[in-house]
Amino acid sequence: MNTTAPELNHRLLIVDDNAAIHDDFRKILVRPPPAPEPFPELESLLLGKDAPVIAETAFNLDSSFQGQQALEMVARARAEGRPYALAFVDVRMPPGWDGIETIGHLWGADPELQVVICTAYSDYSWDEIVQRLTKSDNLVILKKPFxxxxxxQLAHAMTRKWTLAGAVRERLxxxxxxxxxxxxxxxxxxxQLAESNAQLQKEVAERTAAEEALRRAEERFEKAFQASPMAMSIQAVPTQRYVDVNEAFLVLTGYSREEVLGRSSQELGFEPGLGWCQELSVRAPQDQRLRHHASKVRRKSGEVRDVLLCLEPFELGAEPHLLAIAQDITDRLTLESELRQAQKMEAVGQLAAGIAHDFNNLLTxxxxxAGLLLDRSDxxxxxxxxxxxxxxxxxxAAALTRQLLAYSRKQILRPTVLQLNTLLAQWKPTLGRLIGEDIRLRCDLAEDLPPVLADAHSLEQVLxxxxxxxxxxxxTGGELILRTCRLTLDAEAAARRPGTAPGTYVSIQVTDTGHGIPPEIQCHIFEPFFTTKDVGKGTGLGLATAYGIVKQHEGWIELQSEVNRGTTFTISLPACDQAPEPVPTPALPSxxxxxxxxxxxxxxxxxxREITVHALRRAGYRVTEARNGREALHVWEQNRGVELLLTDLVMPEGLSGRRLAETLLAANPNLKVLYTSGYSGELFDRQFNHSPDGPLLPKPYDVHTLLAQVRTCLDEPAKLIKPRFVKTSRSC
Incomplete structure (x- = not known):
């Protein structure tokens, strides 16, 4: 800081309209005598420092006789950089501005100008002066006479004040x-601090948001991890120990969380090749990703389940880990196997049905x-x-084709409402004679079984x-056990059996204590012509026929067998809510x-057609014939006296036997109708949407059967006769 004393400004301006006053000021201030003693003491008291010794000072005085002139001089001096330090201004200066107004203008031009106003006692009071000038810090009153x-003293004090005020202003x-x-x-x-703080706040906010996002991601992962239907586990690769598993994993393996965490797959009994073993854990980081890896896992109970694995390596705390996702595909593989088996059997069945249809015509x-020739006596x-x-x-041969049709689910069934317990009681003697005396036959029949809608003859064939x-x-002998029971399937259980609907079923179990069926054979036993018996001792159609009959009743047949521990076949049929009908007793042939x-x-x-027409004419009937439905309509127009229509169901030319019968019945409601066919099933399902109740003569037929059925049909009251086939349902 600069401590040099400021240079004093001795420029003064005298503003008075009286020239004598100007002379008096010059006499006093141009060659002033030494300053009296009281002033330094006053300065010391006011300014708080040692009072300087006032040397003889020569002031520079300029004169102005009017206020306007004084304003010009003050403004010019300030502009030239040599301002006045002090102005002595008289109050009364006619004819121009008075002293108070002049001072106001002077301060407008130079606010730092110190002013001594010269006034008499009869002039303005101090309050009036202050009120007009609005300030008084640069103003001192000098009363006349002085x-x-x-x-x-005022000249020295005010010029020094101006100098000190300037120094103070400079300092300020x-x-x-x-x-x-x-x-x-x-x-x-x-x-910079605000910018840094804002950046810090941004970074903190970003980190907080990242931490919150991470927390939410971890929370979402944990929820998804635990709620996933897939079995999921996390293992530390170096130790093979589980660090986390989800609920589906525990359900799949049968272990509790406490039993799994902290233990390796080997300790848990996941043997090599059964589960996500050490080899897969080592391969996963190298292969980066193993997807859809078929494997097996052994449950705590010892049961082995098929799984589809997805292994994903990742880093957790700079340590390699392995995420394993397993889907239990055991049931799916079972269903796929059953579906392939069903498709294969369906294809064979379609072939068998086609062969049987053509073969039945030949056998007819x-x-x-043969029947016509046997009636000859020569x-x-x-x-x-x-x-x-x-x-x-x-x-x-006809029996063989019936078995083929039964397997292909195209045989003609005559369903009635039956009570299985009653049927088994009726069939027991026959079964006992069939199996022999060295095999014990035992029946364990459940009570209050609901009836079923089924063909009694076909079920007897199955048993x-x-x-x-x-x-x-x-x-060498043993025991054959027949059991019945009620079975209820929910939607989940029905889904595991393709083509099966939820509901109530009645089951028949046929259990033997024989040598059992090896696993490698079990998947083939329902295939047609598959047999393990010696040549000539079996056709291979027995179980295939049973399978087809049960399927045609909208049921299913299952096998459970172990070598040397016996075999159980379970037949399940849809229950019916109608009262059972009595089993008809076959009439003696005549x-x-x-x-x-x-x-x-x-x-x-x-x-x-030729053998049929020939047999009917030999029996005395008047017969007309047609090759198809269109030709039959033409024949009908020529002979409307026809009493019986004997027609094949399936014919070319776009007019089936059913449509032909409907057309003729519309013209003659008393007409009798008898259908014939080499097969039924799906074709009948398309032609008839409800259970028919009329006769159908299945091919092949002999002359005796043909004539008996024709006579029976002609003797019945007139009605629309439709082919009988089976389309079972629980509501019958």
């Missing part, structure tokens, strides 16, 4: 500059011609014996086939009566 010492300006500099520095520092011709015994062998062979297989599996009625035979197979 003496030399007083003027000199310097201080203000320094304050501004420091303020600017502080502002710059504060701005063979049986019909043949010798050798020819008759040959004809009987032909007829017996055709009957065996006979199973009983024969059981007998052959117990060559020779059919002859007739004379008019019959229209419609058959597209020429050989079948």
């Amino acid at each position: 003496d030399t010492a007083e003027v000199l 300006e310097d201080l203000d500059r320094r304050v501004q500099e420091r303020t600017r520095e502080f502002q710059e520092a504060n701005a 011709v063979i049986q019909g011609n 043949l010798d015994d050798e020819v008759l014996n040959s004809l009987r062998q032909i007829q017996a062979g055709s009957h065996r 006979l086939n199973l009983a024969v297989n059981a007998r052959d599996a117990m060559p 020779r059919p009566r002859r007739g004379h009625e008019s019959i229209l035979v419609v058959e597209d197979e020429d050989s079948v």
Whole structure:
């Protein structure tokens, strides 16, 4: 800081309209005498420092006689950089401004100008002066008359005040500059601090947001991890120990969380090749990702489940870990295997049905011609014996085709509401004779079973086939057990059996104590022509027929077997809510009566049509014939006296037997109708949407059966006769 004393400004301005006053001021101030002693003491008292010794000082005086002139001089001096320090201003200066107004203008031009106002006692009071000028810090009043010492003291004091005030202003300006500099520095520092603080707050906010996002991600992962239906686990790769598992993992493996965490897969019994073993854990980081890896896992109970694995390596705390995701595909593989088996059997069934249909037409011709020849009396015994062998062979062939149709689910069924317990009681003697005396037959029948809608003859065939297989599996004797029970399937259980609906079922279990069926054979036992018996001892159609019959009843058949521990076949059929019907007793065969009625035979197979027409005409009937439905309509127009329509169901030319019958019945409601067919099933399902109740003559048929069925149909009251086939449902 500069401590040099400021240079004093001795420039003074005298403003008075009296020239004599100007002379008096010059006398006093131009060559002033030494300053009296009281002033330094006053300065010391006012300014708080040692009073300087006032040397003889020469003031520079300028004169102005009017206020306007004084204003010009003050403004010019300030502009030229040589301002006045002090002005002595008289109050009364006619004719221009008075002293008070002049002072106001002078301060407007130079606010730092010190002023001594010269006034008499009769002039303005101090309050009036202050009120007009609004400030008084640069103003001193000098009352007239005044003496030399007083003027000199005021001149010294006021000029020194001006100088000190200037120094103070400089100091204040310097201080203000320094304050501004420091303020600017502080502002710059504060701005930098604010910027740094804002950046820090941003980083803190970003980190907080990142931590919150991480927390939420971890929370979402934990929720997804625990709620996932897939079995998920996390292992530390170096130790193979589990650090976390989800609930699905525990369900899959059968272990508790406490048993798993902190232990390795080897300690838990996941043997190599069974589960996510050490080899897979080592391969995963190298291969980066192993997806859809089929494997197996052994549960705590020892059960082995098929799984589909996805292994994902990742770092956790700079330590390699392995995320394993496993999907239990055991049930899916089982369903896929069953579906493939069903598709394979369906394909074989379609082939068998096609063969059986054509074969039945051929057998009809063979049986019909053999029957006609056997009725002749002019043949010798050798020819008759040959004809009987032909007829017996055709009957065996017909039985074989019936088995093929049963397997393919296209045989003709006659369902009725049955009580299985009643049927088993009726069939027990027959089954006992079939299996022999060395095998014990035991029935364990549940009470209050609901009835089923089924074909009694077909179910008997199923049980006979199973009983024969059981007998052959117990060559040294054993036990055959028949059980019945009620079974309820929910949606989940039904989904595991393709084509099965939820609901109530009635089951029949056929259990033997024989040698059992090896696992490698079990998947083939329902295939047609598959047999483990010696050549000539089995056709391989027994279980295939049972499978087809049960499927045609909208049920299912299951197998459970262990080698040397026996076999159990379970047949499940949909329950019915209607009352069971009595099982009809077959009527004894009798020779059919002859007739004379008019019959229209419609058959597209020429050989079948010829033998049918020939047999009917020999029995006395009046017969007309047609190759298809269109031709039959033309024949009908020529002969509307037809009393019976005997028509094949499936014919070319776009007009089926069903449509033909409907057309003719519309013209003659009293017309009788008898259908024939080499197969039924899906074709009937498309043609008829409800259970029919009329007769259908299945192919192959012999002459005796043909004539008996025709006579029965003609003797019944007139009604729309429709083919009977089965389409089971729980509501019957």
